[in-house]
Amino acid sequence: MTTIGRRTATRAAGLLSALAISAGMLLGTLPAYADEPSGSTAATTEAPKVDLVLDVSGSMRATDIEGRSRISVAQQSIGEVIDALPAETEFGIRTLGATYPGTDKAEGCKDTKQLYPVGKTNKVEAKTAVATLRPTGWTPIGLALRGAAQDLGNGPTTRRVVLITDGEDSCAPPDPCEVARELASQGINLVVDTLGLAHDDKTRQQLLCIANATGGTYTDVRTKDQLTEKVKQLVDRAGETYRVTPAKVAGTDTCPDAPVLRPGVYSDREKLSEHRVYRVPVKAGEELRASVSVTPDRAVARDYGVLLLATDTSGQELVRGTDAGSGRTDVASTGVRWSAPAADEDATPSPSGSSSGKGAAEHVVCLVVSNSFAAQAGVQAAPGLPVELTVDVAKASPAPDGPAMGLGRGWILLLVLTLAGLLAGLVFGWLARWRIAVWREN
Secondary structure (H helix, E strand, O other): HHHHHHHHHHHHHHHHHHHHHHHHHHOOOOOOOOOOHHHHHHHOOOOOOOEEEEEEOOOHEEEEEEEOOOOHHOOOOHHHHHOOOOOOOOOEEEEEEOOOOOOOOOHOOOOOOEEEEOOOOOHHHHHHHHHEEEEEEOHHHHHHHHHHHHOOOOOOOEEEEEEEEEOOOOOOOHOOOOOOHHHOOOOOOEEEEEEEEEOOHHHHHHHHHHHHHHHHOEOOOOOHHHHHHHHHHHHHHHHHHHOOOOOOOOOEEEOOOOOOOOOOOEEEEEEEEEEEEEEEEEEOEEEEEEEEEOOOOOOOOEEEEEEEEEOOOOOEEEEEEEEEEEOOOOEEEEEEEEEEOOOOOOOOOOOOOOOOOOOOOOOOEEEEEOOOOOOOOOOOOOEEEEEEEEEEEEEEOOOOHHHHOOOOHHEEEEHHHHHHHHHHHHHHHHHHHHHHHHHHHH
16 A cells, blocks of 8 residues: 555656646746847846945934934945945945035035945945945035946946935035936936935935936835845846846837837836837747836835736737736736747638748737836826836747656546546555454454
């Protein structure tokens, strides 16, 4: 009984493993890059670059974060971030309001300096420089953003500015929101993420505007741990994106006039509760793999969702992927995979407007990205939410064959498992009766 039971369990485990492998193939992580990416999304050897802009104005003396001063919380968090820096990241620090102690506002509003240059980081030097800072002057955020852009320089990949401040700009002009728009319009691949240590509406709206203008994120910071984890996350995000610069694309409302996407990584903006459509050509015998990430870069209502839908040109659904959130994450992502029929399965025109066989044309798959985000009260709906779309087209995996994989298909699997269970039950019952008979005789 034991041997048969073990064999049965082994066979069942094998069947379940085959199912798990199949599920993994269907639901597995989509590749970040195409096998043959386009020129705009090609890999680069340039290192990821991050410039942290720290507000050291007089208001940073306030002791309202877990009973500690804002500056001491920021210093400890930045020290922990520096300790955790990836080896390849080029990191720098710029201050504002850190050096001028006087009362002349015109002079104080020029006070922004590069504390540590963007480059390979000597962690001891960088942490020491941060530890010596003392809250001093005014808050020239706009001027500091321009300085950070100069610190990072130009290049083919995205550069990140992480702004930590406890108040709005007290020195405009230049208005920091206008500076952010100005930097975005220059096409220098600069993203500004903002973190607010104070919670008044005027500061929040200004930091939201800066982030929105550059495709960055805004975070309302309440604790030291929240600040540390968020800055680490943003530094890591720079490491994830520096190898590829997404190509900008504009989706449309309908498939016939949607842009055609080849394998690569693309960025777009999508309005709240909007859908945008893109077209992807897929040849017979190929597999489409696509994923989408939508970032709620402002305060949004809870209970939202993201949908990635693949259809043919007639609107018939091929496959879908969904993701839902409740406000606890700063990104919603999902993906789909779909294989075009092989040439010998598609010799006649298909509903998707393609034909196969000899001289087969490409299938046209319509990718529809939809979201159910809603802005919280007082939050601007424009510009749209940042969307990143990854598209890959690869040779479809061969259909599994042979008796081992054939067992994993539908009713055959159910029949085999039923018979295996029945057989195990009969053997167990027979052995039990035999043991009872032997026991009675003895």
